[in-house]
Amino acid sequence: MTAARGAVPPAQEPTRARLVDRHLVVPFVLLILCFAAWGAAANLTDILVGVFRTVFDMSNFQSSLVQFAYYGAYFTLAIPAAVITRRFGYKAGVLTGLGLAAFGGLLFIPASQLLVYEFFLLALFTLAAGLSILETSANPFVIAMGPEASSTQRLNLAQAFNPVGANIGVLLGAVLILPSLTSEAAKTIMSSEELRQSQEQDLALVLKPYLGIALVLVLIWLLIAFRKMDVATPAGVEEVPVPTGSVGSRLWANRHYRYGVIAQFFNVAAQTCTWTFTILYAQDVVGISPGDAGWYLQASLILFLVSRFVMTWLLGLFRPTLLLFIMAVFGVVCCLVAVFSLNLLGLLAVVAISASLSLMFPTIYGVALLGLGDDAKFGAAGLVMAILGGALLPMVHAAVMDIAGPALGFVVPGACLAVVAWYAVFDLRTNRSGGEQLATVV
């Protein structure tokens, strides 16, 4: 789970402790680059759905398999990644993740030469599998790189580079891929040979940024592999939880947790649907050119980032689940505007959904885990694995687009956000204490 998707900065703690152990400054910087790299890769994938639809002349549903491959890999590798880290240590986990992700990036080379869609899916799955391992290892690694007192500050700093990377990912797509794609109008007068050539040229455009990401990952791998990194495992660093039957039963019996996992599933789904289909909405509904459509996704991510800070301030004024409810309802309204207003207003509503999404992951995370004690470690894994929503629901969104039109697809994230609103209402009605504690989580 990336920070742009909604990673969870731990609570703020005032501290004067050193941020990073001196001998770990360079590794810390390298890990910061990793945070940026997986943010870039994740959001570059949002652009690929529309690109592959055009290049391979396929349905929205078929092209949405890009997200299934990407988030499916994240989900599948979540537990193995944790096991690798626990068994072999942070550095081994980071190197395994970097290596696998770089290999996935390099797989774009044969994929772009073979012109086979499934090969691209394999490359994306491999890339995301590596990033999943990388992310699982890097978070506790960063925490372990200095005094416990400054661990929150350290992790916050590192995770701040994730949305930076996310924006760079979209920028790469908006600058390097979208404006240079062969237009569909141009294809109407091409011979089969010319069509194949245009396909090669377009897929070569896709290759560039992924190759760049792979090369950066290889460089980071080399710099980390040949650097000695001795870190202790301080108290407070999350150990990989090993589920036991009793823990599972306790968690399942806790309605706040059980419903929280469901809400998180639909929150991640809404987020992935929204960002995946923003560009397609701009193109298919409003008629924005591919070169300009990417900027609307860029605006969404910037709005998400800015809203995060605004929400942090607002959480100091309102009970978190009240704010969660208000923003979820706002998101539903935006989705409805997108469905019924087939013009620039609808597109702006799609962009505005990102404001509602900005507080959801950490707020649901905090509400669901509140009061779980030691069970929270295992419970957190369940909440992170709710990323599966990002793999499955975009396919539903795409299928609705294919059947009923591109605008109507936004009923899917609308319904997802309605589930989040329902969760907020559930929490508000159950009168639990702890609102102030949650305010510090976002």
Next chain:
Amino acid sequence: MSNRQRSQGRAPRRLVAMGGAMLLLGLGLAACGDDTERVTVGLITKQEDNPFWVTMREVAQDTADDNNVELLTATGESDVDVDAQVDALEQMTEDGADGILIAPTDSEDVVPAIEAAREEGVIVIAVDTPTEPESAVDALFATDNFAAGELIGQYARARADEEGIEPAIAMLDLAPGIASGQLRREGFLEGFGIPEDDPQIVGSVDTEGDEDKGRAAMEELLTSNEDINIVYTVNEPVAFGAIDALEEAGTSMDDVIVVSVDGGCDAIKNGVRPGSIDATAQQYPENMAREGVLAIAEAARGGDEPSGYLDTGLRLITGDPVADVPSEDVPFGVRNCWGD
């Protein structure tokens, strides 16, 4: 400060610099240099504001920018402003244009100026509209208007068969003697599978491609034949005029098949998407502009001279596809329409 400490202090800066260099390298991959010979191409359109010509100019400019071409542009005051086009032909020839793309406002009156330019060695390609004679230019890059009419004729026939209706066809034409309108009409009849004098045609009216005249023409036809259930329109403004008249007459648009030609954004979004226009044949001014600029640039650099006719493409756009008539859906139409 020890060596170790200095090393640690510099390392992050080196890494940041390295990361920045990589980013610049990646972005630089997109900006490849161009060492081809500079070429000058002129584009003369019919008027300033029509989205069709605006799109043509924008795509011509983008293509020129990407291919080391200087683009000169000129346009008339209206669809019949011949003088402005003649002046532009002379000026661009004087300015050293290697080739000129022109959408003639009058197929015959601009021919002497075109011939004068060609005598100076300038390549001239007619776009959208042919000259009379067609041999007055090196090449014609335009929509196949007969094929456009044929496509919507085939669609209307298939829909009529599907719905089991007895066709009563209204023909809203352009004007006598204008080739594009005549070809679209002939194509429609061919596609529908009926001769010119078929009794299923309940009336034909010239509209000059104007919305108000299209409305008046439809009102006129409805007074004598209120059972009209298929409406052929030569372009989309006329289609909107006809739809207004039909709705004012209390006809449900579900009971009438309206087909048209052009593929502008207004018609795709506000006609085809809601279903009042059942299908339209979308043409592509961007192909005329892009292929025209590239052809002249290639010829000026020693490549093949453009000649003959280039079909610049066509797709049937509809929200209600029928079997055996190839079509694209409305999102495709929105993505590739011209105008706002």
